[in-house]
Amino acid sequence: MISQELHGIRSFICNGTRSKRGNLRRTLTQYRSYMKVICAEFGSTKVARIAQADIEDWLSESEWAPRTRKNYLVTLMTLFEWARDRGYLVTSIGGT
Numbered sequence: 001m002i003s004q005e006l007h008g009i010r011s012f013i014c015n016g017t018r019s020k021r022g023n024l025r026r027t028l029t030q031y032r033s034y035m036k037v038i039c040a041e042f043g044s045t046k047v048a049r050i051a052q053a054d055i056e057d058w059l060s061e062s063e064w065a066p067r068t069r070k071n072y073l074v075t076l077m078t079l080f081e082w083a084r085d086r087g088y089l090v091t092s093i094g095g096t
Helices: 001-017 024-042 052-061 066-085
Strands: none
Touching: 001 052, 024 066, 052 066
């Protein structure tokens, strides 16, 4: 099961989604960069067990600029939507 989850995260990072401008390479580079930091914080936690409060606490405790916090939040939301679409989660952040 763990190897399937890792494959899933790897698939998310490698397959990604295109940005609005269609710049896939830049989007993937950004996802990889953000995912390294996200994995350092949440890497040992199953995606379904990460609570919204955990994410809010993590973001609020950082010393990042507001734009950087937003970028991490958007990356996490994209990851949760991706996981939900593949049946890893029942809902994503915000209950959508």
